[in-house]
Structure formats: C-alpha cells, structure tokens
Amino acid sequence: MRSPLALAAGLILAPLIFCALFGLWLVPYDPIATQAGMALHPPSAAHWFGTDQLGRDVFSRVVVAARLDLGIAFVAVLLSLALGAVLGAAMGYFQGWLDAVAGRVTDVLMAFPLFMLAMVLVGALGPSATAVVCATAAVNLPFYIRLARAEASIRRHLGYVEAARVGGSGHGRILRVFLLPNILPPLLVQASVNLGWAVLNTAGLSFLGLGIRAPAPEWGIMVAEGAQFVISGRWWIAAFPGLALMLAVLGFNLLGDALREVVDPRRRG
C-alpha cells in the first residue's frame, strides 16, 4: 500500500474519521445551541468557519456532522455488502430458481435512477437516519449481488471448490469457507468507492429535506440552510459543509482506486 493514492486517501480520510469519532467532545461550541446575537458572522478567530443564521458555530457543526454522514454511509455500505455478498454468492453457486427470481428483482431495481429510488424509499420509510441507511443499502444491493454472483459462478467449478465437495463439505461450508473469502476482495473495492457515493447520497437526500431533519448537524442540511444566503454573498454557511462533503467523497474514491491497484494489479498505472 505504498502508492501515492493510498497516501492521499489516508491524509484526507484520517482527520474526517477522527472528527466522526471524537469531534463531539472536542468542538469549541455546542453544535445545536443557538445564539441570536451572533447570527451570520463571517469567519473570524472566535468562529473559524463563521456562524449561521441562528448564531450556531459552523466549524463545530461541520466537525460533528462527520459522525452522522460517515456513520450512515458505513452502516449502509456494510449492510449491502453483507447481504449482497451472501445473496449473490448463493445465486451464483446454486443458480436455479433463486438466481432467476433475485436476478429479475435486481434488474427491476436497476431500471430506476439510483438517487431517485433512494428518494422515494426514504419518503416511504419516513424521516430518520434508519430510513436513510435502509434506502441507501437497498439501492446499492443490486451492484453487490451482481458482482458476487459473477465471481461465485466463475468459481463454482474451480478445482478447490470441487475438491472441497469431494472432501465431504456441505453447500453451506463451501459457501462460507471457500467461496465468500475468495470473492471478498473485488467486493471491498466496490464498497470503498460506494462509501463515497453513500455519503453523497445521504447529504443529497437531506439537502432535499428527506431523511435527516434539522437541527441535527448534517452536511446536506447545512448546505441547504446556507443556500439561501449564497445569493447575498454569505458563502461560509454552505461552503464549509460542502467542502467537507467533497473531501469525504474524494477520500473514499481515492481509497477505492488504491484498493483496486492492490486487488487487480493489471490495471496499475
């Protein structure tokens, strides 16, 4: 992992993950406490990123928001990775009716633009972090299923799987011990690129007023609240959370590129 890509990804992601884990206890101001007299101050020594329309410290809010945005993305991607890997591997290994039915369902899910599907799912599930997690996971599931299915169906007739079968391993054991660990690397590459998308998706949904609700500190909500002030030149309310969001997505994308180099050395360079 001595590639410049991995280094860049680490440099970007480490502070963000640090903020997500410990930011809550380190920020100078309460991210939710309003201060009417301090509204709309530009960045200064006391308020590094300025204050918003309710006098809240933008810096504190941006730092604390990392927890919600990154947390949702991690849980959602983990969920779709786990479900997709198991389901896809089973489809590729057993084939038959499971493959046919689940294949049709993924085809239908993939016929919708992803973000739009997430929008409607969150609308159906109601405004909560859980809803955003479920919607993001569900929307991405087809990609993991397809990848896992393809990888598993290539391997089902390979020597080591045949050997395991001859050696008396049942289907469950073959899947668990021999197939899943082997199909994991390409799925992990997919997952790290997906993390960036999941962060964007979460912020996009709350930007539209779906999913996470104000006053929770969340990058998408903060950009939405700052949007009305951009026209009158008060850029800092929307710009800093937007920048944090961009860095997070950039970091995960770079991490994905770095992982791909490790997993698939043919595409190095």
Added chain:
Amino acid sequence: MAGLLRRLLALVPVLLGVTLASFLLTWLLPGDPAVFFANSVTADAATVAALRAKMGLDLPLWQQFLAYLAQLARGDLGQSIQTGQPVAADLLQRLPASAELTLAALGAALLLALPLGIAAALRPGSVIDHACRVLSVAGVALPSFVTGLLLIYVFYFHLGLAPEPIGRLDPFAIPPPRVTGFLLPDTLLAGDGAGFLAAARQLVLPAATMALFALAPLARMTRAAMLDVLGSDFIRAARAHGLRRRRIVLSYALRNALLPVVTTLGMVFSSMLGANVLVERVFAWPGIGSYALDALLGLDYAPVQGFMLVMAGLLVGVNLLVDLLCAIIDPRSGLLRDA
C-alpha cells in the same frame, strides 16, 4: 434482427416489474389518500370508508394492481392532489424543462470530455494529461448541489454575469408560444432574439453544474479507452503504413475507443436523471424532478408513481439506445449481429 427482437422482448418483464415496483412503493408511502380526498383529517370514519370503497382502496392488493395496469393502459397516470391536474398533463408540461437542461448539459460535457480525453491519451504525462486526471478524480467527488451554489456565488453574486437563479425565465418575461416546450427553439421560432438570449442565460449555470458532474467519468473513460486502443497492433500498423496522424486518431482509434465511452454515457445519463432533482432544486428549475419532490414531500401518490414510471421508461429507452449505438459502432457484437 433476431438479436434486437430478443432484446425488446426482454424489456417486457422489466417494464412490468417497474410498474409493480412503483405501485408497491407508493402503496408503502405514509398517509391515506382517501383522507386527502375527503379534504380534511377530521372527516368521520364513514365518509373515509365510503371514499376508500369508491377509490377501490378496500380491494385486495392484486386487484388494485390490475386496476392500476388498466388505468395505465388508457394513458391515465392518475390525478395530482397538489396541482389538481392529471399527472400525465403535469409531467408533459414539465418534461421539456428537465430535458432541455439535461441535454444541454450532456452536450456540453461531451464536447469538452471527448477532446480532453483524446488529448490526454495522445500525450501521456503532459500537462493536459495531468489536468484530465485531476479533473476526473475531483469531478466525481463534486456534489452537484454544492457546485451549483459555488457557481451562483461566483457568477451571480461576485461577477454579476449570470442572472438570478430563479428558473427558466424571468418571472416578468412573456414566455414564447409553446411549440416544442423547449425554450431555446421556441424563442427562435417566434423570432424573439432577446427572449432566446434571456433563456440561454438562465440555462447556462444549471447546465454547467450538470455538465461538470457528467464531465469527469466521460473524460476518464475516453482517456483510458484511447490509451488502450492507441497501444494496439492495428494502430502501429497504420502508423507504419504512413497514414496521417489525424486520420489514425480520428477515424481508426476514436471509433474503436467509442464503445466503452458510449456505455459510460448510458451510466452517466442515469446518474444525471437522479442529479436532476438536486440541480432543479438549487436553481428553482420547474422540471419534473422538483415536481416529484414536491409531491413526495406532500404525500401526493400519483405524481410520484408517474415520475418513477417516466424515469424508468427513459432509462430503459436510453439503455436500449446505448446497445443499438454499440451495435452500430462495432457490428461484430451486439444486437444487430445476426441481422
């Protein structure tokens, strides 16, 4: 044509599934439409029950789905509660706004991404190549709603070059007579030069926002595909035969490199359809994305269903078009092979 026919037949289950999915999803949405139509939350239980029976909401789900299919077959997408109009009419009225925005953005992105990717592949390691790589890594990370706001801040607030982000036309301007619904051609048809310029000025920033979003994956794929092709034997052979560089690059290499680019184009279009909602919200653009969002936030079923069907239909159509284009670019593979 057998391949094409098979491809078209394979669309039937997908379209049916899409209809079922959008039916089920809106059935999951919170809120009871009968209560909405009863015009008050306090309507007594008997009134609501009567309405439910009248609207068929008390039937088993599969019967409701069949009724929904029959309704769709008549071209009826239902009625919007918020606008009081048939959903089909609402969507038709707003579709040109979204389409004009998306197509302008896609066109701009292609016009920039193709030359950029080609130039980067021709001189690996040059300044252009590095610019292309930075752009394609950074561009994917740009949230479209943040880029939009940034453009507004720079071009509207600071430089004063762009008009206020308040939709397709100044609210006091008179819209041109509707022919296509696309403002740029409509103003030209009406011979309204000033109107054309005004509409174009409104379009530039949102289209640029979407174009930036689409540019990165297209440039990245063009560069990678061109690099691949330029290293292959037939290009070396063409070079060895002393063909002109221009001819080698534009007609030999580009045509072979176009295949993955066209496939990427399909994916880019899909994510642009999704991003449409965000960009329309930032620029108060009166398209189908903001229409569907208002309906979703207002628990208005029918427009959301209609929007999902239109989106999925568009996407299925675009993917078909991509497959057809691929078959035309490379007749050895794809739909028209066994023609």
